Amino acid sequence: MKWGIIGTGNMGSMLTSSLLSSKALEPDDMILYNRSSEKALKLKEQFPAIHVAASLKEIQKNCDILFICVKPHHYKTILEELKSDFTEEQCLISITSPISVNELENHTPCQVARIVPSITNHAHAGVSLFTFGSRMKKERKELLLETFKAISTPVEVEEEHIRVASDIVSCGPAFISYLLSNWITAAQHVAGISEEQATELTENMMIGLGELLSKRIFTLEELMEKVTVKGGVTGEGLQAMEDHLGELFFEMFKATQRKHKDDKKSIEL
Ligand SMILES: NC(=O)C1=CN([C@@H]2O[C@H](COP(=O)(O)OP(=O)(O)OC[C@H]3O[C@@H](n4cnc5c(N)ncnc54)[C@H](O)[C@@H]3O)[C@@H](O)[C@H]2O)C=CC1
Ligand SMILES: O=C(O)[C@@H]1CCC=N1
Incomplete structure (x- = not known):
């Protein structure tokens, strides 16, 4: 099976690097193509057995499973060249x-x-x-899910x-990092800790939190409960958060919904 x-x-x-470093795929089974070849050749330096194609047609001809990893507005030109x-x-x-699987299915005869x-x-x-298209065969679905299990928890979504x-x-990851950079700035300004130390503490706290969640030691709900000692400082901090959080996350999710609608209108395949 060749993967492009x-x-x-x-x-x-x-x-590319995650599927190879996790051993989900072998370098000899992967073919890469980038508009400017430097980025693909850099990966070949790391994994010499990878193949780098010289054109879109070449990668298409030689692959069973082909990923398109370009910005949404660049899909059209690629599909136009490949679809027939x-x-x-x-x-x-x-x-x-x-770009929905239905749209892709309407523009290609292949499984999507x-x-x-x-x-x-x-x-x-x-x-x-x-999200699988209607033409995707069962064995291919299973292969894709199994392969992605090596680097993630695959979840099907409507x-x-x-x-x-x-x-x-x-x-x-970007949203949470933004929140944490504000948290670090506030720690500096309010309590005089250095940016470096606040960053080190924050990053390590996040690693610990991730470990607790990954080992299923506590749920988010339990974490709030266990850390909030009655009459203690966490409760004060949480109350301040509740008082000031306002519509932040509602507005964030509304903004991305709006952008998604606009993108869907402006992207034609
Ligand atoms: N950045 C992220 O965390 C995530 C991004 N995505 C999606 O991944 C896609 C790519 O995003 P990034 O990797 O961040 O963008 P990027 O700009 O880093 O990479 C796009 C690559 O495609 C190449 N390219 C453009 N047109 C091409 C063509 N006609 N033929 C061959 N190569 C071409 C560019 O040279 C560039 O190397 C986007 O559609 C985005 O929605 C999805 C999940 C997460
Ligand atoms: O297509 C997307 O939703 C992703 C998420 C981050 C950037 N693009």
């Missing part, structure tokens, strides 16, 4: 939320799925979001929930 990645930017590179040459046995995988990854998959952790699910698992 079109677009070796952030996500295409992450998928796909076979029914090939699988096309999109990794972007605004969407797998939205997360930067957390770099650490062979976090979630990958799956089309109507792709935006919010992707906000949580894929945009989430």
Whole structure:
């Protein structure tokens, strides 16, 4: 089985190196193609047995499963070049939320799925979001799910929930990092701790929190309960958060829903 990645930017590179470092795939079974070849060749330096294709047609011809890992607005030109040459046995995988599997199926004769990854998959952790098209064969579904289990927890999502699910698992690392950078700044300003030390403490607290969750030692609810000693400081801090949080997360999820709708309108395949 040959696996192809079109677009070796952030996500295409992450998928290549994670699928190889987890041993889910062998380098000799992977073919890469990027518009400018440097990024693909850099991955070949790391994994010499990888193949780098010289054109879109070459990667298409030689792959059973082909990922498109470019920005949503670049899908159209790629599909236009490839669509007439796909076979029914090939699988096309999109990794972007605004393009639905139905739209992809309408533009190709091949089997189609969407797998939205997360930067957390770099650490062979976090979630990958799956939506299968109607033509996807059972064995291929199983192969894809099994392969992604090596780098993530694959979760199937309905089309109507792709935006919010992707906000949580894929945009989430950026959103949470933004919140934490504000938390570090506030710690500096209010209590005089250095940025360096506040960052070190915060990053290690997050690693510990992740471990607690990954080992299923506590749920989020239990964590709040266990840490909040009656009459103690955590309760005061939580109350201040409740008083000041306002509509923050409602507005964030509304903003991404709006952008998703606009993107869907402006992206034509
Ligand atoms: N960045 C993230 O955390 C996540 C991104 N995604 C999706 O992944 C996709 C890619 O995002 P990034 O990797 O962050 O973008 P990126 O800009 O880092 O990578 C895109 C790559 O595609 C290449 N490219 C553009 N047109 C091409 C063409 N015609 N043929 C071959 N290569 C071409 C570019 O040279 C670049 O290397 C987007 O659709 C995004 O929605 C999905 C989940 C998470
Ligand atoms: O297509 C998406 O939803 C992803 C999430 C982060 C960037 N793009």
